[in-house]
Amino acid sequence: MKKRLLLLAVLMHSAFFLFAQNPTRFSIKGIAIDSGNAVMPFATVMLLQPKDSTLVNFGRTDENGAFEFKNVKKANYLLKISFVGYIPFQTDVKPVDGAVNDLGKLKLKPIANELMEVVVKTARAPLNIKGDTIEYNAASFKVPPGSSVEDLLRKLPGVQIDQDGNIKAQGQDVKKVTVDGKSFFGNDPKAATKNLPAEAITKVQIFNDKSEQAKATGVDDGKKEKTVNLELKDDFKKGGFGKVTAGIGTQERAELKGNYNRFDSKQQFSVLGLGNNINQTGISRDDFQDFRGSQANNWGDEADFGFSSGVRYFYDNDTEESITIPIGGRNFQGFSENYAAGANYNYDTKKTKFSSNYYFSQTQQLVSKKMERENFLNNNSSFKNFENSYQNRISRNHRASLRFEKTIDSLNTLILIGNGRMGDGTTKFNSLQEFFRNGTTKSNETAINNFNDFNSTAVALIGLYRHKFMKKGRNFAASLTYNYNISDGEARQNSINQLFDAPVGSIPTNINQINFTNSPRHLVKSSLLFVEPLSKKFFSETFYNFSLRREAVDRNVQTTDGSRIDSLSNYYNNDFMYNRFGSSVRYNHKGINISFGLAAQHFQFTGNFARSKDATNFQKINRDVFALIPAGSVSIDLKNNRYIWADYSKEVSEPSIRDLQPIIDNSNTLFLRVGNPDLLPMSAHRAYIGYNMFNPASFTNMFFNINYSYNINQVIYNQIVDPVTLVTTARPTNISGGQNFGSWLGFGFPIVKTKSTFNINGGANISKNLIYINDVLNTTNNENYNVGFRLDLTPSDKFTLYTNGNLGITNTKYSLNTTQNQQIFNHSLGAEMNIALPASIYFSSNLNYRFYKNDRFGFNQHIPILYASLYKLLGKAKKAELRLSGYDLLKKNIGINQYASQNFVSQEQTQTLSRYFMLSFTYNMRGVSAKMRRQGWY
Template sequence: MKKRLLLLAVLVHTVTLVFAQTPTKFNIKGIAIDSGNAVMPFATVMLLQPKDSTLVNFGRTDENGAFEFKNVKKANYILKISFVGYIPFQIDVKPVDGAVNDLGQLKLKPIAKELMEVVVKTARAPLNIKGDTIEYNAASFKVPPGSSVEDLLRKLPGVQIDQDGNIKAQGQDVKKVTVDGKSFFGNDPKAATKNLPADAITKIQIFNDKSEQAKATGVDDGKKEKTVNLELKDDFKKGGFGKVTAALGTDERAELKGNYNRFDTKQQFSVLGLGNNINQTGISRDDFQDFRGSQANNWGDEADFGFSSGVRFFYDNDTEESISIPVGGRNFQGFSENYAGGANYNYDTKKTKFSSNYYYNQTQQLVSKKSERENFLSNNNSFKTDEDSYQNRISRNHRVSLRFEQQIDSLNTLVLIGNGRMGDGTTKFNSLQEIYRNGSTTKSNQTTINNFNEFNSTAIALIGLYRHKFKKKGRNFAASVTYNYNISDGEASQSSVNELFGAPVGSIPANINQINFTNSPRNLVKSSLLFVEPLSKKFFSETFYNFSLRRDAVDRNVQTTDGIRIDSLSNYYNNDFMFNRFGTNVRYNHKGVNISFGLAAQHFHFDGNFARSKNATDVQHISRDIFAWIPASSINIDLKNNRYLWADYTKEVSEPAIKDLQPIIDNSNTLYIRVGNPNLLPMSTHRAFVGYNMFNPGSFTNMFFNLNYGYNINQVIYNQTVDPVTLVTTAMPTNISGGQNLGSYLGFGFPLKKTKSTLNLNAGTNISKNLIYINNVLNTTRNNNYNFGFRLDLTPSDKFTFYANGNFGITNTKYSINTTQNQQIFNHTLGAEMNIALPAGIYFSSNLNYRISKNERFGFNQHIPILYASMYKILGKAKKAEIRLSGYDLLKKNIGINQYAYQNFVSTEQTQTLSRYFMLSFTYNMRGVSAKMRRQGWF
């Protein structure tokens, strides 16, 4: 036995010596120098596999031109070094006996004309780092045939895409994606990433772009916008390419979608379309807003000069809809049938730029919902509302957008912008509401609602911009004129039956049957002037003037079903709102330090007329003048080496919404009566913001931090009066000061192993103080929200990828008037996505989304796992076709759950939505574009 133990010990010692003498990993190091033997700091260094040039590791040289790859697996490699203005250096690296392979000094030669061919042949490095710009060679990052640009971006080091398609690069949100430097279906990043094929792309460039105003004036304002540019392969600029998909499934599910693109050096043309009944509401999350008929607050017209603080226009979300073109993609609650289609055309030369697009979408959405809401009153009283509701909404929208830019000469530029929208639809809404007092199981009230609405809306925005650069460098002038027109028409029939138990008859109306006719036109004319004067090489003044005149009218005619006018609910209202602002801003800009301080004088003039009808003689007139000083300051510091620090302070003034100013009674919900208030004042908000961003292109480590604070003066809130007998709530908008919000965010990302795995961590807090009067008693609601999240990207090979993410949210809510109802809400989500390449051109993918919602105070605890999986095969020698079998919600657990607490209530909603089904789909990629095609035109 002792001999066996001795022999075993000898064998273990021998094996240990063998492994110690022949390590499986080693280090590779060297020094990059130029032809004059000077060291080359911050050159890009890459380690590639010889067989297919797959990127194994990468980094940058330090200040002394030195680099080192540690603990590299012993194998043959290609080492490539690139630097702007030099021929890329390439050398074969083989394993050595020792632990370190010192390559010594590696000399790069400057580019000469006669060496350009050599450069072209050797420049296809997987990535190049030039300052704050990273350029990826798309061919070096393998994705399955038929993949979209979104799939390609997932493979790039330093880039993350969440389950909704939102893009982060170097730790920051990507604001814009362009194709060959041109916009694609507007400015939403998802338009290109979801609709263009990965194999059409030769390069991806990620960089910090300047703001539009900085580009126009030539004066850097220090603001950066993370941008991705997709550069097309030459072959895809000489013909058409696209994709079409048809699918059929169980439960009569079906989908048809496709896109076609035709690009060249000057022109881009794309069309796309879809039809489905699987809750894909178009190609945008903005389509969801169309269900509610909402209006985007700002149209991004680039026509308001001066610092961004000052007046903000908020429009009535009940009567208006978005003028922007939707472009994302997402499942929503309920059941929807959707049709959409659009076209995009761009023409771009050095002097003339023209872009246009048209988009149509139609959606029918069915929503069946159960909700529970508890309202807290003073003296520890409360009441609970249980509601079963059903909504059937049909929405149709046309959108068109045009932009023309002409460089008249080297000093003058003219820009013309037009946006238009037409929409119509119908909504049928049925609801049963039951109210219980103080936790009782006996009903206090019951209301049955049956409403039907028809609506039409039209919106037009026309903008003219003129920019002039003087011969003196830095001196600029710009002028803009804008005209907006919006009109909404609606007819709503309202029927409700009210029952009040244990209270005198007549306490509330037993039945309501009425028809509401509403016409709401709006006109807005505004203009801006900007003059930039260089005070010295480092200082600039920016003087601006803003003017706007908005005229609104609302004609609301409420009748009984017999056609008799109800004067108490009818109303005519018109309003003129004039705004003038004059200010100046002094900016210091030198060596990456950008500091500005500005002050503006702002004047509001408000004229309003109110009457029961348009032809009434008893008109109530309101006239009001409000003056305010608007300060603004900002600091943006480029700390070099891709580190940025910034801080801002602004004061914003926003006018009340039209629906809040109208002195009318809205009884569309007989248990919640809304009354307007024509005496509302504009709201002022003081905002402070500080942030820091860092990205190390050598290690691909990034960090992003921000802290923000807001304080509201004359905030518009809805004071509530609850009738103690009927529990009917009457809400009136009122001004109040003291609402606050404090938020913070920290994001940190780093590669666990370069090109193979990346981990991103984030944490955030949001602490808010909300004020509201309940039966004339001030209630202060404090919401303390804490979030922690992570994302793990594993891309070890082109045959397997795995993405995991999680977000853990806790909200503590405290009420001042009813502390017994204080509560803690948990909302957690976990997600995972896996893709596997199997033999014979077969691929498997799956996606799991696990949601946890918990509120112990009300005994609410929901765990909802949603699992999706698909198996697909690539067909044909050209790999143009795909057949796919997909299963959605395989565990049959999908149900829409929402819970939240705000002001004086807590609410929980459960919505029926699309559950388990299977689909078989066929996709054909129109990729057969030959490099031999030499067409000068398109047709």
């Protein structure tokens, strides 16, 4: 590997050397001045192709108004200089005999009113740089017909998009995408980029936006959100557009999906539907996010004011039980059949904002998995667990959301939010588990055959009121929230246990039982916030938080003939009351933002539990905890697109009621759980510091961050392993000393502007994890190191190549059993290539090569996943597409997971969808607004 990297470095160095010495190249330089002969620093300078204004190179003038493009190919160019308030200057540049073409002083004229029309016509430069805002002219960056906004963004200098569609701009993650300045598509960047057509966009603007809290209160909190704004062409602002795709493939694979979007300056309407058996779930970002609309997380929608409190609620929900529409994003392992449909409507004006949606999804997932796990004990011994499992899960969910925001007047705003969910499903689970002592002697075996039937309902209602006083910066906000959640389940458990070297009766040999569970939960909470300007530079933020949570769980375990099993049944209810009062002082002046705060936090926790709801001998749990919570943050704008920030916080939280109950849960006879009523509250100290730099002249970016956390009274599980049966009994207990240190560094720069960009990053994460094994403390130290790169090549609109790689190494060391120390390698390489062929034919391919290695267990797995497609655009308007695709052409796809922590190491292999081919037809709908009106849609 080292020899290959050295050879690559030598070749790149040689190429650059030859490139620099090429006599067919020259440099272009000059000085920008105004009509008064004063130099113009930091003006945008662009070198364009004369025939179509394609961007060749760009930069900014220095503080003396000078610029220079070095080693450009000898050819005819169009030079353009732009500066706010001045008519864009442009001139033809022709090759010269010498090595430098000095254009001398180039004069820009100020804009006069009568020249405004001329300015508009000549201002269509490929990009403009205004402070920390970069504006791209979409027409200057060519993409194939039918391309999405994501394809367009890939072509923009300073923008990178990985294989999952995550966006980075100027070295930072893009947090929000708006359309014409409005959050019609939510704050997930993939919402618009994967579904809006590139041809609908006239401009792309990238800038650092203030946080929603700063906008609401008028007090800058120093937090910046990298934002992309997409400006639509006029003919797309009032029309409708969408896409329908139908495909059929080998191995009985098929898909059908479609969406339609229509919006103007005030309204958005979207519908979506899909069905497939190719592991693309109905909750993926690719097919759904464009439709969420302005249901994005606006500041204050969660109705918790003040700095982070660390309050945690333990609901033990499955993923399907989230009350908002899930947006998983990635294809999961196994095999799935998915259906989804939904509708969304948004209304957005200056004073009234209304959002609503309904969404239905159904997924059937089949997962066949092999797992090997080795558990290390405190006497240099270990035991292994091999498991073959099969799961068939069907889940259905209906979700609806409403959000209404009314600006009553310039001082008062009211927000009402409602979310609801109804879900049900079934799960069949079969498993064969085998336990081996010292890796060779079989100790016991368990065959499990379980069936679960579940359903749940949830409602969340939120009211928010904000008031701005006449005094600038003075604000008041209040919130009231009510949540209701109820879940019911019936779980049929059947298992057969065999012991090979243990006395008969050590553990139950057969289990055949039914578990009925009913769990209602109520939550009421309220928050108050008052912001007071102490001076032009200082502000105080005072807040109060209150919440009362009541929940109950009734667990009734019976035999198949209806007899109650008291030893496994239980009932508990609890009240959790939380009060917090705090204040912080913020300093904000000339880019320096400093905040320090302190809060007094009080928990009151009461609970009752017994074997049944009708019992007379309830046991009680009472907790009354007071804590002081400090917090601090610093952010500094170092000017010229350089920022540094730091944060510190302390979090305090109560143990879960499940961990506090001294009741044995033996639903898994080989892994028993028992609570501990003497648990103390947990707390953690967390610190973070980061730096970011972006040079808009060279498009070079750099960022780094360091974070650290230290845990006090952390809840861990003391594991007692029976030396005869290998049955593990886990009991929670408190311990201090667990900690984590992490760092990350990234650097990116264009090799040739608009043609190739290189990014490299690296990070380290070092953690110390504590656990008791048979009452003996074991310290597990994990060291994770990662180095990654990304090379984007976009030499023309006919060919693009995006490559990436990551090297990951994990070192795990155990204090009790050092012979089991190990090193895990997880590496990956990726490449995506797109080629435009004659006759509107296009070829694209994607390679993802994954490498897993663990010498300690002789594990060495290489998994190359290759995808390729050939498609042709049809019709004069290029609205239709016929595509032939091949997935996992090498037939190597398998799910691999390696994990080492605490006192065990595990490896999993999951069967998943492998090679198949699909023929699909796509039709892009555009310009159908008149037909829609005739049919009465509008």
